[in-house]
Amino acid sequence: MTMDSLALARQQLLVPAGLGEDDLQRTLSCLLGHAIDGGDLYFQLRRAESWSLEDGEVKQASHAIQQGVGVRAVSGEKTGFAYSDELVPPALLEAATAARAIARHGGGGSLQAWRTGGRAALYPPLDPLETLSAEAKIRLLEQVDAEARRQDPRVTQVMVSLAATHDTILVAGSDGTLAGDVRPLVRLSVTVIVERQGRREQGSSGGGGRFGYGRFLEQDRALWHAREAVRLALVNLEAVAAPAGTLPVVLGPGWPGILLHEAIGHGLEGDFNRKGTSAFSGRIGERVASPWCTVVDDGTLPERRGSLTVDDEGTPTQCTTLIERGVLKGYLQDKLNARLMNAASTGNGRRESYAHLPLPRMTNTYLLAGESDPAEILASVERGLYAVNFGGGQVDITSGKFVFSASEAYLIENGRVTRPVKGATLIGNGPDVLTRVSMVGNDLELDAGVGTCGKDGQSVPVGVGQPTLKIDALTVGGTQA
Amino acid sequence: MPEAIIRTAAPLPAREQLETLVSDILGEARRQGASAAEAAVSFSSALSVSVRLGQVDTLEHHRQRGLGVTAYVGQSRGSASTADWRPEAIRDTVQSAVAIARHTAADPYAGLADAARLARETPALDLYHPWPLSAEDAIELARDCEAAALAHDPRIRNSEGASVATHAGLAIYGNSHGFYGGYPTTRHSLSCSVIARDERGMQRDHWYTLARDPMALEEPASVGREAARRALRQLGSRQLATRQVPVLFAPELARGLIGHFTAAVRGGALYRKASFLLGRLGTAVFPPFVTLRERPHLPKGLASAPFDNEGVATADRDLVSGGVLQGYVLDSYSARRLGMETTGNAGGIHNLIVEPGPSDRDALLRQMGTGLWVTHLLGYSVNLVTGDYSRGAAGFWVENGAPAYPVDQITIAGNLDEMFKRIVAVGNDVDARSGIRCGSLLLERMTVAGE
Numbered sequence: 001m002t003m004d005s006l007a008l009a010r011q012q013l014l015v016p017a018g019l020g021e022d023d024l025q026r027t028l029s030c031l032l033g034h035a036i037d038g039g040d041l042y043f044q045l046r047r048a049e050s051w052s053l054e055d056g057e058v059k060q061a062s063h064a065i066q067q068g069v070g071v072r073a074v075s076g077e078k079t080g081f082a083y084s085d086e087l088v089p090p091a092l093l094e095a096a097t098a099a100r101a102i103a104r105h106g107g108g109g110s111l112q113a114w115r116t117g118g119r120a121a122l123y124p125p126l127d128p129l130e131t132l133s134a135e136a137k138i139r140l141l142e143q144v145d146a147e148a149r150r151q152d153p154r155v156t157q158v159m160v161s162l163a164a165t166h167d168t169i170l171v172a173g174s175d176g177t178l179a180g181d182v183r184p185l186v187r188l189s190v191t192v193i194v195e196r197q198g199r200r201e202q203g204s205s206g207g208g209g210r211f212g213y214g215r216f217l218e219q220d221r222a223l224w225h226a227r228e229a230v231r232l233a234l235v236n237l238e239a240v241a242a243p244a245g246t247l248p249v250v251l252g253p254g255w256p257g258i259l260l261h262e263a264i265g266h267g268l269e270g271d272f273n274r275k276g277t278s279a280f281s282g283r284i285g286e287r288v289a290s291p292w293c294t295v296v297d298d299g300t301l302p303e304r305r306g307s308l309t310v311d312d313e314g315t316p317t318q319c320t321t322l323i324e325r326g327v328l329k330g331y332l333q334d335k336l337n338a339r340l341m342n343a344a345s346t347g348n349g350r351r352e353s354y355a356h357l358p359l360p361r362m363t364n365t366y367l368l369a370g371e372s373d374p375a376e377i378l379a380s381v382e383r384g385l386y387a388v389n390f391g392g393g394q395v396d397i398t399s400g401k402f403v404f405s406a407s408e409a410y411l412i413e414n415g416r417v418t419r420p421v422k423g424a425t426l427i428g429n430g431p432d433v434l435t436r437v438s439m440v441g442n443d444l445e446l447d448a449g450v451g452t453c454g455k456d457g458q459s460v461p462v463g464v465g466q467p468t469l470k471i472d473a474l475t476v477g478g479t480q481a
Numbered sequence: 482m483p484e485a486i487i488r489t490a491a492p493l494p495a496r497e498q499l500e501t502l503v504s505d506i507l508g509e510a511r512r513q514g515a516s517a518a519e520a521a522v523s524f525s526s527a528l529s530v531s532v533r534l535g536q537v538d539t540l541e542h543h544r545q546r547g548l549g550v551t552a553y554v555g556q557s558r559g560s561a562s563t564a565d566w567r568p569e570a571i572r573d574t575v576q577s578a579v580a581i582a583r584h585t586a587a588d589p590y591a592g593l594a595d596a597a598r599l600a601r602e603t604p605a606l607d608l609y610h611p612w613p614l615s616a617e618d619a620i621e622l623a624r625d626c627e628a629a630a631l632a633h634d635p636r637i638r639n640s641e642g643a644s645v646a647t648h649a650g651l652a653i654y655g656n657s658h659g660f661y662g663g664y665p666t667t668r669h670s671l672s673c674s675v676i677a678r679d680e681r682g683m684q685r686d687h688w689y690t691l692a693r694d695p696m697a698l699e700e701p702a703s704v705g706r707e708a709a710r711r712a713l714r715q716l717g718s719r720q721l722a723t724r725q726v727p728v729l730f731a732p733e734l735a736r737g738l739i740g741h742f743t744a745a746v747r748g749g750a751l752y753r754k755a756s757f758l759l760g761r762l763g764t765a766v767f768p769p770f771v772t773l774r775e776r777p778h779l780p781k782g783l784a785s786a787p788f789d790n791e792g793v794a795t796a797d798r799d800l801v802s803g804g805v806l807q808g809y810v811l812d813s814y815s816a817r818r819l820g821m822e823t824t825g826n827a828g829g830i831h832n833l834i835v836e837p838g839p840s841d842r843d844a845l846l847r848q849m850g851t852g853l854w855v856t857h858l859l860g861y862s863v864n865l866v867t868g869d870y871s872r873g874a875a876g877f878w879v880e881n882g883a884p885a886y887p888v889d890q891i892t893i894a895g896n897l898d899e900m901f902k903r904i905v906a907v908g909n910d911v912d913a914r915s916g917i918r919c920g921s922l923l924l925e926r927m928t929v930a931g932e
Contacts, residue, residue, distance in 0.1 A: 054753070057586035062560035063577040065570075077533075082542035085564040098542040101616065134584045157753050193755055193866065200754060202866045242871070244894065244930035245723040275533070276639055277676055277685065355545065394860045394873070398676055398685035399718070401890050403860035403873035425862040425871040425892050427930075477862070477871040477892025479928040481723050 005121055005309065009170040009180025013043040017087035021114070024172040026089075028111055030096045031073045032174055036080075037109040039073040039099065040173035042312065043087065044354040049129050050163040053141040056149075070354040071095040074336060078102045083355050112176030119316045122302045122309045123210035125182035128164040131212030137162055140213070140222055147226035148192050154237070155230055156200075157193035162186075164213065171314035175335075179314030184210050185305065185461060187450060188222055190229040196237055203233030204407075207448035210303045225448075232389065232408055235420045242409065242424035242478025248381045249426065249474040250412065252388030253374070254445035257464035260295055261365050261453065262393040262402040263430040264288075268322050268330070269348075269455075270337030270360040272397050279400030279431050280328065288328045289434030292370050295323040297332055299347055299363030305449040306364035306463030313349035313358055320346045322365075323434070334360045352458040359455060366465030370440025374468040377439045379415040385476050386410045386417050387426065400430040403477075425477040433471065441468030491526040491544050493651045493665055499524065500663070502566060503655035506550050509575040510657070515552040515582070517593055517657045518575075519791070522566075523547040525650035530616060532623040533642035534631075540616055543648075552578040556587040590817040593791065596658045598813075598823060600788035600795075607780040609665040610694040612647040619645040622671060622701050629705030630675045636716065637709045641674040641685065647695070660792040668783070669695045673705045677712035684718065686711035686857075691914045693781045711856075714877075718889035721878060721931040727852035727905075728893060728927045729845055729879070732912035734858050735835075735922040739773070741897055742766070743830050743917075745865050746806065748815020757868035757898050758806070766806045767901050770838065773801040777831035784916025790828035798824070800833065835919040837909040845908050845923050847882035853929055854879050855893060868897040874929075891931040900924055 014020065024041055031039040044067065051061040068085040069092060080102030084091040132140070141160045148158045167183040187208035194201055205228035207221065216222040251259060272278035280288070289295070299317025301307050308317050313335050321329045333341070334349030337360055350361035378386060386409060393404030403425045410417045446465035453462040502522045510518035527543035549562035552575065559581025561574045614622075627643035646669065653663030672689035688707040690699035730738060742758075750756035758766065777795035779785050788794050791813055799807050811819070812827035825831075846854060859873030875889035895903075908920030 057588070058584075059586050059588040059591065060558070060560075061581045061585055062562070063581060064561065065563040065565070065574070067564060078537045079539045080541075081539060082544075084544070085546055095542075102537065102540045134580075138584060157755065159753070193753065195754070200759075200866050202755065202864070242894075244892070244928045246930075246932055275641065277641055277683075279683065355543065357539065357541070392861050396685065396857075396859060398683050399715075399875075399889060401859065401873065401875070403862075403892075405860055405862035405871070422867075422869050423862055423864055423871065424894065425860045425873055427859070427873045427890055427892050429890060475720075475890065475892060475930055475932075477873070477894050477930045479871075479894045479896075481725055481928050481930070 005125055005182050006116060006180035008125055008182050009168050012045055012168045013170050019087060019089065023089050023092065025111065027092045027096050028172065028174045030093060031100050032109050032111055036073045036075050036100050038174045040171055040177065040313065042070040042354050043170040044068060046165055046167045047129060048165040050161060051137050051141060052161040053145055054159050056145055058138045058141050066353060068354040069095065071099045072357065073099040073102055075102055077340060079336065079357060081357050109174055111174050114178040115176040116178050117316060119309060122300060122307050123184060126184050126212055127166045128184040128186045128212045129166055131214055137213065140216060144190055144222050144226045147223045148190060148230050151227055151230040152194065152234060154194040154196050155192050156195045159191045161189050169312065171312065173314060177314035179310045181309050184212065186211065186213055188216050188225060189450065190225045192229045192233050194233040194237055199237060201233050201236035203229045203231065203236060205229040205232065206450045209305050209449040210307060235408060239420040239422045241480040242421040243385065243476055244478045244481045246473050246475045248384035249471045249476065250377055250381060250384060250386045251469055253441065253443045253468050254465060255390055255447040256387060257366050257447065257466035258390050258393045258404050260367055260466060261362060261462065261464050262395040262404055263428060263433050264295055264322060265297060265362045265365045266395050267397055267400065267430050268332055270331045270333040270341060273331050274337045274341050278397050284328050286328050287326050288431050289323050289326040290437045291326045292440040293323055293326050293434045293437055294368040296321050296368065297362050297365045301364055304364050304446065304463050305451065305461045308363065311347045311349045312351045313345065315345045315347040315349060317347035317363060332360045332362060334358050350460050352460060356458050359458065361455065361460055362453060362462050364446065364463035364465065366446060367467065369442050369444035369467045372439045372441050374441045374443050377441055377468050377470050378412060378417060380439065380470065381412045382414060384412040386412050395430065401427065402430050403427045421478065427475045427477060433474065436472040437469055438472050439470040443467045493526065493649055494524055496651065496663065499651060499653040500661055502548065503653050503661065506571055506575060507655060507657055509571055510550060510552045510579065513575055513579045514554065515579055516555055517553040518550060519593055519656035520550045521652060521654045523650060523652035525648065527646060527648040528614065528616060528619060529644060529646035530619040530623055531642045531644040532620060532627055534640055535624060537620055538642050548574065550575055550578050552582050553592060554579065554582040556589055556591050557582045557585045558591050559585060590814055593656050593658055594793045594813040594823060598794065599658060599660045599792045600662060603662055603664060603787045604778055606778055606785045606787060608693050608785060610667050611649055612667065612669050612695040614647050626671055626673045626701035626705040629702035630673050630709040633706050633709035634713055636677045636679050636713060637675050638678040639676040643673040643705065646670050654790065654792055656792060662788055662792055667693055669698060671698055671701055671704055673708040675708050675712050677716050679716050681717045684712050684715040686715060693783065697781065715875065715887045718875060718887040720890050721888050721929055723930045725926050725928050727849045728924045729849050729852065729854045730922045731856045732908065732910055732920050734855060736912060736915050736917040736919040738922060739833065739835055739917050739919050741863055741865065742901065743810055743833065746809045748809060748811040748819060750865060751809060752815055752818040755866050757865065761806050762809065764806060765804045767801055767804040768904055769804045771801060771804050771904060771907065772799060772836040774799050774834045774836065775830060775832065776834055779832050782832045784830065784832045786831050789825045793823050793825040793827065795825040795831050830916060833917045835907060837911055837920045838907040840906055840908055842908055842910045842921050845906055845921050846879055848906060849879055849923055850882050852879050854884060870895050870897050870900065891929055893927045893929055895927045900927065
């Protein structure tokens, strides 16, 4: 965190409300006065916009402002929480009074002096909404539309959307945390529908990150997504029924890393492990993957969608090793679960907004590059599936069963990629799927920046990545038995 | 005892206050040059508690305000929203909406709902039953619920806890046709999630009860016991071999299949030609014994509404009758694009009743004989453009009309168009905890992938 971010956050959040740091101290003291171990205040101002194109024209757009403060009081394992969308001292005190009601006995934490740390911001503190004029945003959407339609006469619909959020947060904790962060986030999405002889298929592509809109104009990035969406839709027009059964699966680089997010990442979040409800609970130090697998969660990658300079508890993010050469190494922690497990926060305390409680969440989760040539990996499969693009995924933390849905996949026959197959769900068991990884490519890629993760009803932006990798046996949910 | 512990959810503001805000927003839009406008203002308040292993885990007070406006300048439109109700915020928000409308392209189909279709009266639907529940009482209910689950069987070894939530809200919608409408609603729930463990591993499952009226909630102990029973019965799950078999969907999953159907007959999917049910009006989409009735005015209904999000009066209708598609799910915009009339579904469908058949679940299991009874689904691989459906599943392998053993780590796949036609029975075991009320659905055949 730079002083710049904190100064900007103060100026945007506290100054207009007439709040000073003494008000924050007073509110925190009010929390602590009642047998509370600790607590924090989370101020937020979020501006968001979205522009969308359909039928070749931008006919809809919206703008939204969200502002408020969340007050949390923690006593042992108990958490009290209240929030207000008014940033004035009486509202703060009222929220604090409601939040501290959790405590009946115990604790009695003390208020620490402010500590403001030093970490350079991972993204510029800009307002992405202001990085292009309204006219230029509309022009960009129209260019993407034209590029998509230019690709093929079978394109019947093109839908493009451009969205940005400008999120300014300030966290003040009784442990002395005082941190601010200014978080830009932009996203471009293209969906096309193609039609041939009555058969219709859809293809989507998109990208984004923590920068201004201008990035989409560089190197034709926006137009690339138009071409990619059309390519995917046309591939799907040729797709035959996907196989049903357990077979070797080669996953392409980048977005297929959703495998790691579902199969591994969620199961290593501190809350599930503190409660002993994860299939990975108590398994640190055990082999849960083949020796070619090293998996990290890294919130420090500059400008990535899943990155944060500080998490939503004011802790600087870090690169946490989850699996090292096949052995389970660590969990993802927020402050509460770290304290209860006698560990340190890994900078993974995240929340959707001031109106939500922080939870241990992933940032950018990926598997490090190996040594195999991707072509050699494909050539090693006699009959299998090559899956390169995915939709979403989901996991049952306790049983370990997870799914992720292929949206672009091909058959591998005698070491060669042959026909495209329809979208299908792949299902596996988190604690053993990576033990079946027999080859890891040298082509690590991160996704294009469109991922959103949902947990306990809260959505946060995340990233994933991986090189090409081969799983010797995975269940593919097609219809061709 | 700290004073706040006896607090309940915050009280709702007076309806007049919200109506005045809507009127101020519409007036401000007019002043700023909008030719038409619509606005919604909402307030909601909630109290939720969760208890884990007998101890309080979280106590949350929620209080949320919202204000949204869509301004029209001729046929162009723009939308903006904020949580700030101060006059300067209203001015800025309207300004944002109008500024957007000055940039967006004219859309001949845009505009308010036709004045003639707006609701003239607001039938009382009995949707507001505040629960004067203190945090302490809520904690006790959650404790009772979880305790019943933990006491049910020694293999219930761990818990994700039990939660009680009570929610009240008031929303007012108005537009420049002079329509103003709104009403308060409540929604209360109690849920429990526990973990069963034996030498074969861990299984987690949950159960919940949800209602407008707290008196209609299931007993806490019964919710806890059901969560425990469900987690226990899944212990020892194994994979199946890949095969094609009949599939019985439990009611809470069957309603998801019906949800895919309503999504595919929604105006937005149809005018974009992004639906596998395109052009199927008046044709058989289901077998003749399937009838889907929309009943927007059910007292205490979870999706009941006297008018939709554009103020259009809602009315009873049959969406599917004798298996034949009778209408679409349209708002004014999509209806105009399709050359049709709105069906009063801006914001969604208002209580869809799948007419139950004569059989209960056990009778359906016997009817199926051998096959898969699905009780859990994982993932979202459902393509509404093509109807292709493939999801992770867990449940039971059924032999001789009875569950033989639990199964997981399998997928079920098919095409929704064919799956709908292959429904062979609708159960009478209706799950009323949703805007779609449906019993179990028995499908003749799907592909199951496993070992």
